Every structure is written in C-alpha cells, then in structure tokens.
Amino acid sequence: MTDASTLPIVRIVDVHKSFGLVPVLQGVSLDIARGEVACIIGPSGSGKSTLLRCINALVPIDQGSILIENEEINTPSLDKLTLRRKVGMVFQQYNLFPHRTALQNVMMAPIHVLKQDKASVETRARALLKKVRLEGKEDSFPGELSGGQQQRVAIARSLAMNPKVMLFDEVTAALDPETVKEVLVTIRELAEEGMTCVLVTHEMGFAREVGNHVYFTDKGKIVEHGPPAEFFANASHPRTREFLNQIL
Amino acid sequence: MTQRTVEHQHPLSARSSVPRGRLARTALTAGFVLSVIVVVTVPLYGAYAATGTSAGTLETLAKWAPLILLGFGLNLLMSFIAMGIGTVAGVGLGIAQVSQVSWVRRAAWAATEMFRNTPTLILLFMAMFLLPFELRFGDLVIALPPWLKAILGFSLSMMAYVSEIVRGGLQSIPTTQWEAAEALAFTRRDTLRLVIIPQCFKQIMITSTPLASILGVHEGLTITRSAISAEGQPELLAPFYLFLLALFFVYSYPISLWTLRLERRYAIKH
Numbered sequence: 001m002t003d004a005s006t007l008p009i010v011r012i013v014d015v016h017k018s019f020g021l022v023p024v025l026q027g028v029s030l031d032i033a034r035g036e037v038a039c040i041i042g043p044s045g046s047g048k049s050t051l052l053r054c055i056n057a058l059v060p061i062d063q064g065s066i067l068i069e070n071e072e073i074n075t076p077s078l079d080k081l082t083l084r085r086k087v088g089m090v091f092q093q094y095n096l097f098p099h100r101t102a103l104q105n106v107m108m109a110p111i112h113v114l115k116q117d118k119a120s121v122e123t124r125a126r127a128l129l130k131k132v133r134l135e136g137k138e139d140s141f142p143g144e145l146s147g148g149q150q151q152r153v154a155i156a157r158s159l160a161m162n163p164k165v166m167l168f169d170e171v172t173a174a175l176d177p178e179t180v181k182e183v184l185v186t187i188r189e190l191a192e193e194g195m196t197c198v199l200v201t202h203e204m205g206f207a208r209e210v211g212n213h214v215y216f217t218d219k220g221k222i223v224e225h226g227p228p229a230e231f232f233a234n235a236s237h238p239r240t241r242e243f244l245n246q247i248l
Numbered sequence: 249m250t251q252r253t254v255e256h257q258h259p260l261s262a263r264s265s266v267p268r269g270r271l272a273r274t275a276l277t278a279g280f281v282l283s284v285i286v287v288v289t290v291p292l293y294g295a296y297a298a299t300g301t302s303a304g305t306l307e308t309l310a311k312w313a314p315l316i317l318l319g320f321g322l323n324l325l326m327s328f329i330a331m332g333i334g335t336v337a338g339v340g341l342g343i344a345q346v347s348q349v350s351w352v353r354r355a356a357w358a359a360t361e362m363f364r365n366t367p368t369l370i371l372l373f374m375a376m377f378l379l380p381f382e383l384r385f386g387d388l389v390i391a392l393p394p395w396l397k398a399i400l401g402f403s404l405s406m407m408a409y410v411s412e413i414v415r416g417g418l419q420s421i422p423t424t425q426w427e428a429a430e431a432l433a434f435t436r437r438d439t440l441r442l443v444i445i446p447q448c449f450k451q452i453m454i455t456s457t458p459l460a461s462i463l464g465v466h467e468g469l470t471i472t473r474s475a476i477s478a479e480g481q482p483e484l485l486a487p488f489y490l491f492l493l494a495l496f497f498v499y500s501y502p503i504s505l506w507t508l509r510l511e512r513r514y515a516i517k518h
Contacts, residue, residue: 084431
C-alpha cells in the first residue's frame with residue numbers, strides 16, 4: 001500500500017508521437033505524484049493538448065511508455081475502458097450532450113458504464129452539481145447554461161466516474177473573463193481535496209497559485225520545469241523567457 | 249453569474265400559447281376533415297366539368313371506385329411492409345457505413361450506392377424476374393409470390409435511402425461528442441445508442457418520412473389507367489385521375505403533418 005502511494009500516479013517516459021510526417025511529441029518524460037497539480041504551459045502547437053490526450057489513450061502514442069498507477073497503457077492489450085474510468089477529462093469546448101439535462105449528463109456514465117444503481121447515482125449527481133455550485137440547474141439543458149456553467153457541469157460529469165486523475169484541456173480558454181474564475185475556483189477546490197490534476201492552461205496566475213509543478217513545452221519537448229515559484233522567477237531557458245515575457 | 253435562457257423556436261410553432269400536443273392534434277383533425285371534403289367534392293366537380301351529364305360519369309366512377317380503392321389499399325399495405333423492412337435494414341446498413349472495421353464499412357457503402365443509384369423500377373424488375381418463384385431448402389419450400397418479390401424490390405430501394413440518411417445523420421454530429429463519450433469510457437455501441445443517434449434522430453426522421461409517400465404510387469395508378477381504357481371514354485380521364493389524386497392527398501397529407509410535428513418535437517436545443 002505504501003509502495004503504491006509513493007509511486008508516481010502518472011509516469012511518462014520518452015513519448016514520441018507524429019501526426020503523419022509532423023512530429024508533435026519528441027521524447028517527453030515526466031512524473032506526476034498522487035495529489036499533485038501539474039500545469040503544462042507553452043505556445044500553441046507545442047504538443048500540450050496531444051500529451052494530455054495520450055494520457056487517457058484518446059491519442060495512441062508511437063513510441064515510449066505511459067504508466068497510470070503502474071500500468072502500461074502503450075500496449076495493444078490495453079483495456080481502454082478501464083483506463084478511462086481512472087482518468088477523467090474535461091475539454092475546452094465542454095462537449096456536454098446537448099440532448100440531455102445537466103443532471104442526466106452527470107448520471108449517464110455511472111449508470112451505463114459503471115452499471116451503478118440509478119437512485120444512488122442520482123443522489124451523488126445532485127451532490128456533485130451542488131459541489132460545483134449549480135444547485136437548481138439540474139433540469140437545465142446545456143443550451144440554457146452559460147459557458148462557465150456548462151464547464152462546471154462537464155467537471156461534475158467527469159467526477160461522477162470517481163477518477164483517480166483529472167485532465168483539464170484548456171478548460172477556461174473558451175470562457176469570458178468573468179466566468180473563468182468560477183471554473184478555476186472549482187478546480188482549486190478539487191486540488192485542495194487531493195485530486196491529482198493535470199492542466200494544460202494559459203492561466204499563469206492559476207498555475208502559480210495552485211500548481212505544484214509547472215512544465216514548459218516547446219516543439220514537442222519539455223524545455224524546462226520546476227515548482228511554480230522557482231519556475232516563474234528563475235526560468236533560464238531563452239525559449240521559456242521569451243514565452244513568459246510575452247504572456248506576463 | 250449570467251443566465252442565458254435561449255429559446256430556439258421553430259418558426260412554425262410561433263403560436264406558442266397553445267400547447268404543442270393539442271395544436272398538432274387540431275391541425276391533424278382539420279387536415280383530415282379537409283381531405284375528406286376534397287375526396288368527395290373534387291371528383292363530383294370533375295365529373296360536372298368534364299361531361300355536364302354527371303350521372304353517367306358518376307356511375308362509371310362508382311363502378312370502378314372499389315377496384316381503384318382496392319389497388320390503392322394494396323399499394324399502402326405493400327409500401328408499409330416495404331418501408332418497415334427497408335427502414336430496419338437501412339438503419340443497420342447506415343450504422344455499418346460508419347463502422348470502424350474497414351471491410352464492413354466498404355461493403356455497406358457499396359451496397360448502399362448500388363441500390364440507391366439503381367432506379368426503383370429496375371430493382372423491381374430485378375426482384376420480379378431474377379428471384380425464383382420458390383425457394384427450396386431440402387423439404388422446406390418457400391413460395392415467393394409476385395407481391396412478395398415486389399415488396400423485396402421496394403425494400404431494397406428504401407433500405408439504401410435510409411442507409412444514406414442514417415450515415416449522413418451520424419456524421420453530422422461533431423467528433424467532439426464522440427470524444428466526450430469516449431473519455432467517459434462509453435463503449436462504441438453505447439456512444440451510438442445514447443449520444444449520437446438521439447441527436448440525429450430528428451434529422452433522420454424528418455428526411456425519411458417523405459420517402460414514405462414516394463413509394464406508394466404504383467398500383468392505384470395502374471388500375472385507374474386500365475379502368476379508363478376499358479371504358480373507352482376519354483371524358484372519364486379528369487374525374488378518375490382527380491379521384492386518385494384525392495386519395496393520395498388523404499394518404500400523404502397526414503404524413504407531412506406528422507413530419508412537421510416530429511420536427512417540432514425533436515427540435516434540439518444547442
């Protein structure tokens with residue numbers, strides 16, 4: 001038990017991925033500990049989102065190794081469904097199911113994938129919606145909710161599967177500045193409860209405050225990384241400095 | 249916290265103070281009453297207009313009407329059976345067209361294209377003349393009477409149309425919906441069943457219902473034509489065809505009303 005909890009929950013070793021002839025990841029390695037909040041930053045096209053998608057096998061990798069709780073996912077015998085029960089994902093465009101209400105969106109996967117009892121799932125789903133401060137919106141359809149509200153439903157939907165790791169793919173990039181905050185507050189609460197979170201983000205302030213470790217990617221490689229205080233103060237690589245100067 | 253409550257309303261349902269169900273029922277009833285009036289009056293008027301001596305024409309029409317009605321009824325029965333078979337087979341074929349297994353996808357595509365691009369009449373002839381009149385499996389003999397062959401011919405055509413509509417519907421759903429379902433560990437089957445098909449159901453229903461009226465035309469027309477030539481009176485042309493027209497109106501008007509109703513019911517909020 002102690003062994004398992006000291007091992008990194010996500011271990012990425014020398015991962016390579018190309019789309020056709022375009023190399024997107026060129027030897028990425030990183031470890032994420034249980035309960036850690038890892039923030040991946042970098043210019044667009046640097047492979048951040050692809051890296052995130054590799055972690056739950058939405059994108060298969062060409063070479064290298066990804067271990068989730070010490071289980072290799074780069075293998076033909078991978079049970080993707082088991083993996084995805086452990087790894088939740090929230091998308092930039094929320095991707096809620098527009099024909100189902102907020103509550104139904106949260107309930108669908110536990111009922112149909114985990115085959116859990118409907119009544120208990122509903123109790124939990126209502127609790128989750130309350131947790132993301134959407135009490136009273138249970139019966140609203142996604143089209144009736146603001147972007148920030150939809151994104152919080154998406155977070156609740158993912159949490160309903162009781163994942164061990166949550167992946168956030170630029171979840172605030174499509175939101176207006178006012179609603180960014182409500183989503184970030186939700187993620188911060190999750191992090192404080194000890195959920196392992198991997199975020200691809202442009203919210204430097206958030207990365208600095210909530211992140212435990214910041215990774216800077218460029219051209220498919222991790223150029224530099226470190227705890228946020230150190231990283232933002234002393235980034236030494238010229239590419240990192242250039243990026244931070246532009247964005248801060 | 250801003251709340252955007254956007255009501256997307258179909259232009260045809262602008263009279264929103266009336267509950268939708270009742271509105272549709274009222275429209276349906278009104279349509280039927282109108283149709284019945286048309287069925288009765290149009291041939292009468294046609295008869296007057298055509299001859300002036302209405303009695304003779306009306307008698308002739310009355311003599312032939314049962315047969316025309318029978319032909320028309322047969323029409324409906326056959327087209328309903330063909331629609332049933334064609335829809336079930338077409339949905340299967342349409343889903344096979346987006347299969348992840350490439351040979352399944354290709355075979356389904358080839359079948360769809362072949363039957364869709366062959367005129368229904370040719371399919372009908374093929375079914376009529378290429379299928380044997382009975383099938384033997386050892387001692388088991390299954391007779392294939394002409395009406396069954398005709399139904400099979402129609403079904404193939406219907407199947408191909410439905411297949412294409414289903415494929416189009418499935419592919420109109422953004423890939424992000426597939427991704428979201430995949431990330432929640434839904435199986436491909438559950439993704440189709442719970443996420444994708446419900447969202448394109450509306451589109452599939454609306455595009456496929458008018459097909460129902462296309463497939464129902466043949467038998468009644470043939471009998472009408474035979475009746476007119478048997479009587480040898482050209483002045484019968486107008487009333488007979490008007491009668492048939494009225495029959496088809498009664499058949500297809502409810503279908504189009506139903507289509508409108510579906511369109512309203514499945515208007516998905518995005």
